[in-house]
Amino acid sequence: MSNHSKWGKKKVLVTGGAGFLGSHLCERLLNEGNEVISVDNYFTGRKENIVHLEANNNFEAIRHDINNPLDIEVDEIYNLACPASPVHYQFDPVRTVQTCVTGSLNMLELAKRIGAKIFQASTSEVYGDPKEHPQKESYRGHVNPIGPRACYDEGKRCAETLFFDYHRQHGLDIKVVRIFNTYGPRMHPEDGRVVSNFIVQALQGQDITIYGDGSQTRSFCYADDLIEGFVRLMNAEAGVTGPMNIGNPHEVSVKELAERVVEMVGSKSKITYMPLPQDDPTQRCPDISQAKEKLDWQPQVPLEEGLKKTIDYFDSLLRA
Ligand code: NAD
Ligand code: UDP
Numbered sequence: 001m002s003n004h005s006k007w008g009k010k011k012v013l014v015t016g017g018a019g020f021l022g023s024h025l026c027e028r029l030l031n032e033g034n035e036v037i038s039v040d041n042y043f044t045g046r047k048e049n050i051v052h053l054e055a056n057n058n059f060e061a062i063r064h065d066i067n068n069p070l071d072i073e074v075d076e077i078y079n080l081a082c083p084a085s086p087v088h089y090q091f092d093p094v095r096t097v098q099t100c101v102t103g104s105l106n107m108l109e110l111a112k113r114i115g116a117k118i119f120q121a122s123t124s125e126v127y128g129d130p131k132e133h134p135q136k137e138s139y140r141g142h143v144n145p146i147g148p149r150a151c152y153d154e155g156k157r158c159a160e161t162l163f164f165d166y167h168r169q170h171g172l173d174i175k176v177v178r179i180f181n182t183y184g185p186r187m188h189p190e191d192g193r194v195v196s197n198f199i200v201q202a203l204q205g206q207d208i209t210i211y212g213d214g215s216q217t218r219s220f221c222y223a224d225d226l227i228e229g230f231v232r233l234m235n236a237e238a239g240v241t242g243p244m245n246i247g248n249p250h251e252v253s254v255k256e257l258a259e260r261v262v263e264m265v266g267s268k269s270k271i272t273y274m275p276l277p278q279d280d281p282t283q284r285c286p287d288i289s290q291a292k293e294k295l296d297w298q299p300q301v302p303l304e305e306g307l308k309k310t311i312d313y314f315d316s317l318l319r320a
Contacts, residue, residue: 009058011035011073013116015066015107016080018045020187021121021179023053024223025078025230030056032231037072041065044083049186066103073114076234079107080121082156086149086277087192093151100155101162108166117173119234120163122243124180124284125153134251134285137178137243147279160243167241175233175240180247180286184223184306185313195220195307198258199314202267212276214255219285221248222306225299232295240294247286248299264307 012029016022017038022045029036030053038050038061053059064070066081082099083089089096104120111118127135128143143153166172183195191197201208229246252260258271291297 009033009035010075011037013037013039013072013074013077014080015039015078015103016045016082016121017061018042018047018050019080019084020049020184020191021182021223021226022078022080023049023186024184024227025080026050026053026059028227028231030058034058036060037062037074039064039066039070040081044085044088044188044191046188066106067098069106070110072110074116077107077111077116077118078121078230078234079104079119082121082152084123085192086152089152090148093148096151097155100152100159104159104162108162108172111172112166112170117175117234118163119175119177119230120159122160122176122178123152123156124178124245124247124286125149126157126160126178127281127284128153129279129281130284133283134249134287135245136287137245137290144279148277149279164241173238174242175236176242176244177230177233178243178245178286179226180221180245180284181218182221182223182226182247184310186223187310189314189317194218194254194257195261195310196314198261199265199307199311200318202261202265202269203311203314203318205268207272208258208262208269209274210254210258210271211274211280212254213273214258215253216276216280217251217253217283217285218257219248219251220257220303220306221246221299222301222309225301229291229295229297232297236295244290244294245286245288246291246297247288248303249286249288250303251283251285252303260303261307261311264304265311
């Protein structure tokens with residue numbers, strides 16, 4: 001470990017630190033006694049997600065867009081900055097590609113200059129609409145390079161390329177995680193992803209919007225489980241670079257999810273069907289053998305328990 005911190009503890013940069021996952025990661029790293037710097041441009045992140053951390057002297061939040069170079073001395077970089085919900089990453093697709101590519105390049109250059117270990121939040125979207133099921137890391141994917149999701153899918157694929165080229169060409173210590181659908185408290189109520197949409201709709205008695213016939217599947221991981229996987233991968237020996245799937249292999253259909261949320265909330269909401277967005281993957285489920293073997297990691301929180309915590313979070317947020 002390089003030692004940019006005065007007192008021996010690690011100094012860690014989290015890009016996208018005010019987002020859903022970034023804020024959980026900052027909190028976890030602070031709880032372990034590290035110094036944490038969040039960098040965020042607040043495109044989809046919120047100050048409310050990190051306001052409770054600001055009393056901690058080990059925490060600092062900087063407003064910065066990673067598309068611009070950053071000069072800062074740290075031991076580790078977690079690169080999470082990027083809109084993650086289809087609605088938000090398709091809002092300004094050119095900017096999404098730029099954040100994945102130029103943003104990642106800026107963070108890799110920083111890591112190279114200061115000798116920091118660097119972690120990339122990649123995604124199951126690199127597999128596109130997968131023809132292999134469940135998805136292993138060796139599967140090369142089925143991505144439409146010119147469709148509406150390509151800004152994110154191809155952007156994240158290119159980011160992985162850059163990480164592995166910096167590793168081979170410049171010897172950078174890299175860690176690449178492929179995140180499968182993750183949910184939990186601190187998702188934005190207007191995030192647009194399925195778990196937060198269904199919960200907010202059910203709590204407000206609005207129609208539940210299923211896109212397509214709801215037979216498409218996803219596998220939902222609770223945020224705390226995912227963050228545990230992140231930290232284990234970052235601390236794994238240098239040879240363990242990933243790409244590594246981190247997610248929950250319990251697969252459910254979108255229709256099943258809708259019915260479960262309505263039942264758990266005790267809502268009178270009706271289910272409505274809307275058109276399926278172009279290139280929406282029909283099935284998704286991680287093969288997590290690598291994470292089990294190399295990190296001794298597997299998710300602990302069942303869907304029912306994670307949904308209950310997330311429903312409680314949105315219930316208090318919407319009442320406030
Ligand atoms: P999020 O939208 O809540 O967080 C993303 C954060 O990045 C936000 O705070 C946003 O303001 C910030 N950001 C965006 N562009 C930026 C830029 N150019 N400069 C600085 N900050 C910027 O989403 P999330 O679910 O917390 O996702 C975090 C990361 O994990 C993303 O990279 C995403 O692609 C990846 N991921 C998440 C999931 C999931 O299910 N949650 C799945 C796959 C991958
Ligand atoms: N979805 C839905 N209703 C919504 C939001 C999403 O039926 O209100 C569907 C979406 O079409 C997809 C699945 O739920 O099939 C997961 O969508 P999400 O945007 O959460 O993530 P991703 O498609 O990136 O896995």
